[in-house]
Amino acid sequence: MSIQHFINSFDEAIADEKLLKVERWMIPNPYFIRGDYTISEAAQVVDQLRVDFMPVVDKMNRPIGVLTTKLLLHHFLINKNMDEKVLNQISEQNFSQVRCDDTLLDIHLLSCEHFLVVDEQDKLIGVLEREDLIKGLSKYVRESIESENNTGILRVILESAYEGIAVVDDQGILLEFNEAYSRFTGIKREDAVGRPVTEVIENTKLHITVKTAIPERGVLQNIQGQSMVVHRIPIWNKDRIVGEIGMLIFEGVTELYHMYERLQKNKIREEIREQPFMVKSQQTVKTTLDQIVGVSESTSNVKRLARKTAKSFAPVLITGESGTGKELYAKSIHNLSSFSSGPFISLNCGAIPEHLFESELFGYEEGAFTGAKKNGKPGKFELAQNGTLFLDEIGEMPLTMQIKLLRVLQEKEVVRIGGVKNYEMNVRIIAATNRNLMEMVEMGEFREDQYFRINVIELPIPPLRKRKEDIPPLISHYVKEVCNKFQTPEKMFTSAAVSAFMNYHWRGNVRELVNTIEKLVTLVDGTVIDTHHLPYNMVKETGHISGVSDELNQKSNLLDKAKSLGNEREKELILTALVQTAGNKSKAADQLGIHRTTLYQKLKKFNIRYTECSPNTTIYIQKCSVRTTFSSYITVNAHSPYWHVICIYTCEDKKRRNQDG
């Protein structure tokens, strides 16, 4: 039974009573004539009242027939005796006797034109003509059609809701289960409807609250290992509970944490004002799956798999293009797992020079090698003890290192470089890559045994262009977040701009989308973001051509533009960004509009080594190419409040400058 049928079943009674009942359509307390009236008297009454017919009753007011104008006319023309009793003229019963609570559906097949309505004593209380009956029936049919349409509308509403919606009857049997709920639980609507809600929704209380009839709003319910905000709303019909609606709010918990965090921050700010030397507490919001925005079927599937994965101890390999949210999923799995009370330690395998890999992973003891720190240094495995070690960009791990990692994963023991003591390891491993590891195995670039060791459970995240339904909620989420961050009035996208976003290829996936929104929110004046504000590459690709904002396009991915100018310009931009950010690679990557990992790959590609230096010195960037030893020097003025590039010049320039003195 659908929700509309469910509601209909209650409405039906009302419809029967109100719409289909004879009482609703009859003319109550009608005029009538007695059977002992003469034809002449009856004709006068009919003429005075200007009616087409009159019910005829006996002395007890019980109907005995219907006198029509047709019958009167026939009498004048044929019989001509005006003193005849009406009673004698109605030879056949030319009416049907019905009751108030009969329905039009019950009586419409009776073959007569006039219906005389009687009470329990069979006394006349109303009349109904066939014309009224047809009117009543057609209204009923019209309303039924409308209600069928309403069912369609109701279904669209249910299916487009981001919230999970479930409806139970007063026995706790599921009558409705929308697509969002189905995606979240992985149970199809057709398998859910008709079953007790307790068999379908984990930890549900709908079957209980439908009995108590107390609405519950914003309560926490643990479903599939995750705290969710739910509302439970009873459905009343007259003075009886006939069912209950359950709503599952996906983004609620994080929003609550954010509110809590904001309140905490305010509180701390006030406390600091009172006690300036107080140590500030570290309150951070934990990443959970409900922070992963998306309503597409594939996102729901990945989230469901992630929830299941979190419950196991097996290593997970998260695959997907850059910017699809692999790290976000890794953190969510950690926070849902039994390792959540331990640390989440991340290691970007693409960002570590080969010779430092071993010490980064396993740590070293004091004096293990020249330059080793006093007291040694713990490795990432040790730091991640009782928690999760996230090996990002695992495809970039050198083969020699893979062998060592494999041994640790098999033996579950770690020894620091230069050490003798074994540390027993209790660490959950989550690896991620944007490369095709299987292909790498075939090419001999990745060890097969390692591949199978880390890939016990694979969590593939589809690129954003393959889950376009996620784009509108991502826009709305990030516009709000960015406006909040920059304290600007909330902006909105036109539907054309949203559609351009949906048609764009998003090679950088969600990261690129977030960066684009940040640029748009920052640079667009006014509160409406339309297609003419969109970056040129997007407008070009999606065909939304109209006046493109130059300002925005100048700032859009600097590196993309540099690429078209050739390697040298690209290199120059990278160097400039590095200098301007004093060697902070994350900030430099941000400035260039690329991910940190991409920056590391580019540094590798161009063989750039950045050497940090003290203020007021020449920053020296070495490039070990085949042809020249040193090719770029950058001079910075470290006296100014901001480090800025004065010039970039090559070794030839330097030689020339030296010659010029």
Ligand SMILES: Nc1ncnc2c1ncn2[C@@H]1O[C@H](COP(=O)(O)OP(=O)(O)OP(=O)(O)O)[C@@H](O)[C@H]1O
């Ligand atoms: N579904 C999502 N909902 C909300 N934010 C998302 C989602 N997916 C990704 N993001 C955001 O996009 C950015 C990139 O995500 P993340 O770093 O997890 O991607 P990644 O796949 O690990 O990238 P890379 O392979 O380049 O390291 C982050 O700011 C993250 O918060």
